[in-house]
Amino acid sequence: MAADLHLDPTTGGFNGLKQLERTLPSRWYIDPEHHRRELEAIWHRHWIYLCRAETLPEARSFRTFTLGTQPLLIVRDEAGELRAFYNTCRHRGAALCSEPEGRLPAGGITCPYHAWNYRLNGELARVASAGRPHHVDIAGTSLYGVALKVWRGFVYVNLADSGQAFGDNFNANTEQFEHWPLEDLVVGHRLTQRVACNWKVFWENYNECLHCPGVHPALSSLVPIYKRGIMESRDDPAWQAHAGSEDPLYRGGLRAGARTWTVDGCSLGHEFPALTNEERELGYHYMTSLPSHYLVLHADHVRSSRLLPLGPEETELSIEWLFPRETLADPAVDIMRACAFSAQVMSEDAAVCEMTQRGLHAAAHVQGMLMPEEYDVWRFQQWIRAALGVS
Ligand code: FES
Ligand SMILES: [Fe+2]
CATH class of the missing domain: 3.90.380.10 (Naphthalene 1,2-dioxygenase Alpha Subunit; Chain A, domain 1)
Incomplete structure (x- = not known):
């Protein structure tokens, strides 16, 4: 300032x-x-406030948001940690979740378009192809992560890697x-x-x-x-x-x-x-x-x-x-x-x-x-x- x-x-x-x-x-x-x-x-x-942590009460709970122009997905993983991703598939970019909130199935995050499947930590688990897509680097193709912090029950995200330091927002x-x-x-x-x-x-x-x-x-x-x-x-x-x-x-x-x-x-x-x-x-x-x-x-x-x-x-x-x-x-x-x-x-x-x-x-x-x-x-x-x- x-x-x-x-x-x-x-x-x-x-x-x-x-x-x-x-x-x-x-x-x-x-x-x-x-x-x-x-x-x-x-x-x-x-740092942008999105929601209270308790509104994602259990493993596999998810919520979706639009921040400015950007589609976001917040998920609680199996270990109870909240994770934020861009709500987009690494295949051809379809939105992964279209509901504002819900609970993912036990199989993780599955893209509704061609069924690419992701673990709750964002890792790509499976691609759907009759061929053998060896040229796809599965291990290196995770969901795009977004920085997330929980401050006293309030969930904040930041889209920029080199954006504002958390705490400077208050x-x-x-x-x-x-x-x-x-x-x-x-x-x-x-x-x-x-x-x-x-x-x-x-x-x-x-x-x-x-x-x-x-x-x-x-x-x-x-x-x-x-x-x-x-x-x-x-x-x-x-x-x-x-x-x-x-x-x-x-x-x-x-x-x-x-x-x-x-x-x-x-x-x-x-x-x-x-x-x-x-x-x-x-x-x-x-x-x-x-x-x-x-x-x-x-x-x-x-x-x-x-x-x-x-x-x-x-x-x-x-x-x-x-x-x-x-x-x-x-x-x-x-x-x-x-x-x-x-x-x-x-x-x-x-x-x-x-x-x-x-x-x-x-x-x-x-x-x-x-x-x-x-x-x-x-x-x-x-x-x-x-x-x-x-x-
Ligand atoms: S766009 Fe997601 S699997 Fe094709
Ligand atoms: Fe007023």
Whole structure:
């Protein structure tokens, strides 16, 4: 990322932008050629979140994905390890698995076209030919492998051999989330929707709360500082006037009496026992892994959101609500109190993202400008410029 011109110690800890910054060119949100450039420079070179490990529960479980333009296959092998491959046959390139998920037969991966057969580690086991294809190097013809890492139950892949180092994708020190038992959580509810916007429009909206008072009335009631159009106390140039205030309107955190992000602010119960009082009381913690993933961690559940670009003007948003097993096994708990609340917030965000995408088509709007509160939008846009090698 470029040097942060806005981190100026003489401004008393104010977070906001201190000079006029321009947005990215509108064309970058629409143009198919630019989109291809971003797929190559960003989506096909960075660590991308695909799914929870527990969604491939046993040996021979598989899932398929499309990352940008690239078809992928994830398999759990007989030893329990997850492996990622391009979903393509070494013979003439047919897709090996066409279902989104399932379980492979005991015989391994068999191409449905001419029955080439592969072991779960990707090795070619058999080719189908009446002749004797001695000229085919069976031992040297494995499925094309893709780098895969599991971080605390979250499965990431990277298509580039010399791409980003794993860990550099996280915006925060991940140790700060060690009190949440992330690897033990289970998906209790999932929502997948296509949003008619460029993927960057989604992240830009995620990175500011100027829109919160107008767009998210229920969320702004639950998190009072959002009513002020800011994310944290130092987003206000006059923040020192309220330094040390315990009022969530100035300090941040949930409104008095609320415990978590649910329709009534009440806890689902079975809160994570290892959290500190401070972690529990703030009520929400964010972790971002550009360009595909973010987590919001609460005292009783965690929400995982994944973005995948479907085209320059279409993005797939997939949200998974993760809970402790005890919560899902407890008949007295209605997890939809949490899911319905954040699904409403997400639908409000999706609507403004689609509205933005439509407006970006205006030929007169070559480029926009940022307000001081949009410092994280600026950081995101600097990250994009750096990834594309544009200053
Ligand atoms: S393309 Fe797979 S066996 Fe022919
Ligand atoms: Fe929002």
